Amino acid sequence: VAKPHIVILGAGYGGIVTVKRIAKQLSTNDANITLISKHDYHYQTTWLHEPAAGTLHHDRTRMKIADLIPSHVQFIEDEVVEIHPKENKVSLKNNEQVTYDYLVTALGSVAETFGVEGVYEYAFNKWTLNGARELREHTEYMFAKYNNEQKEEYLTFVVAGAGFTGIEYIGELSERLPELCKEFDVPMNKVKMYVIEAAPTALPGFDPELVEYAMNLLENRGVEFKINMPISKVTEDGVILKDGTEIKAGTVIWATGVRGNPVIEKSGFENMRGRVKVTKDLRAPDYDNVFIIGDCSLVINEQTDRPYPPTAQIATQQAEVAARNLANLVKGRPLEEFQPDIKGTVASLGGKEAIGVIGDKKVFGFSANFMKKMIDNRSLWMIGGTGLVIKKGKNPF
Ligand code: FAD
Numbered sequence: 001v002a003k004p005h006i007v008i009l010g011a012g013y014g015g016i017v018t019v020k021r022i023a024k025q026l027s028t029n030d031a032n033i034t035l036i037s038k039h040d041y042h043y044q045t046t047w048l049h050e051p052a053a054g055t056l057h058h059d060r061t062r063m064k065i066a067d068l069i070p071s072h073v074q075f076i077e078d079e080v081v082e083i084h085p086k087e088n089k090v091s092l093k094n095n096e097q098v099t100y101d102y103l104v105t106a107l108g109s110v111a112e113t114f115g116v117e118g119v120y121e122y123a124f125n126k127w128t129l130n131g132a133r134e135l136r137e138h139t140e141y142m143f144a145k146y147n148n149e150q151k152e153e154y155l156t157f158v159v160a161g162a163g164f165t166g167i168e169y170i171g172e173l174s175e176r177l178p179e180l181c182k183e184f185d186v187p188m189n190k191v192k193m194y195v196i197e198a199a200p201t202a203l204p205g206f207d208p209e210l211v212e213y214a215m216n217l218l219e220n221r222g223v224e225f226k227i228n229m230p231i232s233k234v235t236e237d238g239v240i241l242k243d244g245t246e247i248k249a250g251t252v253i254w255a256t257g258v259r260g261n262p263v264i265e266k267s268g269f270e271n272m273r274g275r276v277k278v279t280k281d282l283r284a285p286d287y288d289n290v291f292i293i294g295d296c297s298l299v300i301n302e303q304t305d306r307p308y309p310p311t312a313q314i315a316t317q318q319a320e321v322a323a324r325n326l327a328n329l330v331k332g333r334p335l336e337e338f339q340p341d342i343k344g345t346v347a348s349l350g351g352k353e354a355i356g357v358i359g360d361k362k363v364f365g366f367s368a369n370f371m372k373k374m375i376d377n378r379s380l381w382m383i384g385g386t387g388l389v390i391k392k393g394k395n396p397f
Contacts, residue, residue: 011037014106014294021323053172118234171350
């Protein structure tokens with residue numbers, strides 16, 4: 001009998017953890033395994049606010065895929081253009097089509113614009129390693145340009161969205177800008193930082209006491225919040241708010257949430273904002289041999305009847321179940337159901353500051369920062385063991 005071919009798309013949290021786990025559960029006699037991803041490295045998406053602001057070198061957040069995956073897993077560095085689920089094939093940008101027996105799609109997400117004009121043209125919206133490099137370079141360039149042209153808008157930074165990503169990013173930026181002021185001989189009072197949020201509160205869904213702690217801390221670093229204020233347009237010069245106010249800014253950063261990778265929509269899967277509402281065992285409703293996990297998938301929280309927000313925590317837990325279910329399918333065993341186990345959420349605020357909830361306990365400041373660094377180290381440990389933690393890990397103190 002021919003060995004089944006298992007293909008995994010995307011080498012983020014979902015993809016890498018699936019590959020590591022499946023390679024342990026199935027031997028080379030059981031299946032051929034192929035991983036396909038855009039670059040020859042994995043990056044820690046949850047760390048990207050740091051290299052984007054310039055507080056951590058981008059190499060600390062990435063690792064060679066060849067160093068992470070077992071040698072019997074084939075790796076193809078290429079961009080997935082489309083999945084043809086009826087034909088069990090995947091089209092790639094530079095290589096020939098790949099045929100699969102079982103597929104795991106873990107291609108992550110892109111920015112959600114909510115129909116606001118100008119986001120893709122004028123705002124930094126790519127939460128990828130290359131997106132982070134571009135934003136860091138641009139930030140420094142704005143200081144250099146200001147010194148020559150003296151236009152104050154070059155030193156104005158607008159973050160759209162006070163959710164998790166927007167708050168973590170402004171936390172880093174508010175730590176980094178005083179350093180850049182020194183480097184470029186610019187007084188700090190020339191710099192303006194805005195966080196603009198359409199919802200009636202920053203960090204929607206977070207405990208109000210934690211939200212207040214975060215906002216006070218960031219305001220003390222010079223951040224101005226505009227809450228309950230949708231952005232109606234992003235332009236070459238900055239943003240226009242719903243009340244008609246224009247904020248001129250040399251840098252607009254988009255962080256209002258995500259939609260699933262456009263490959264999902266292009267491939268004809270039934271979806272909501274690029275995310276597929278998967279079955280309990282994590283498969284696409286119409287295709288028994290296609291698993292969809294991470295930011296491309298949608299799982300309903302039965303207690304609230306709303307989708308779980310897409311997180312690395314869920315992507316990783318789904319990867320464990322998808323790997324076991326792949327082995328179950330190959331070996332003809334019944335599949336198991338995915339049940340998220342939310343351990344908590346911690347948001348960094350830059351420097352040694354953070355806020356979060358662990359179990360049902362609120363954490364602030366030092367203890368939250370300690371937890372955040374431990375979570376970051378644990379995610380390294382999951383994909384590369386103690387060696388990777390020693391090489392790239394974070395000091396929790
Ligand atoms: P990803 O980890 O994003 O991986 C997608 C992979 O697919 C990448 O390797 C990419 O290169 C590859 N890829 C994309 N398109 C293609 C293509 N066409 N062809 C081939 N390869 C492709 N979550 C938490 O749980 N906790 C946090 O503290 C947290 N903080 C965050 C902070 C920031 C700044 C951001 C941006 C996100 C944060 N998140 C956090 C969310 C978390 O990062 C995502 O939910 C998680 O990365 C989703 O995992 P994934 O495997 O679906 O996608």
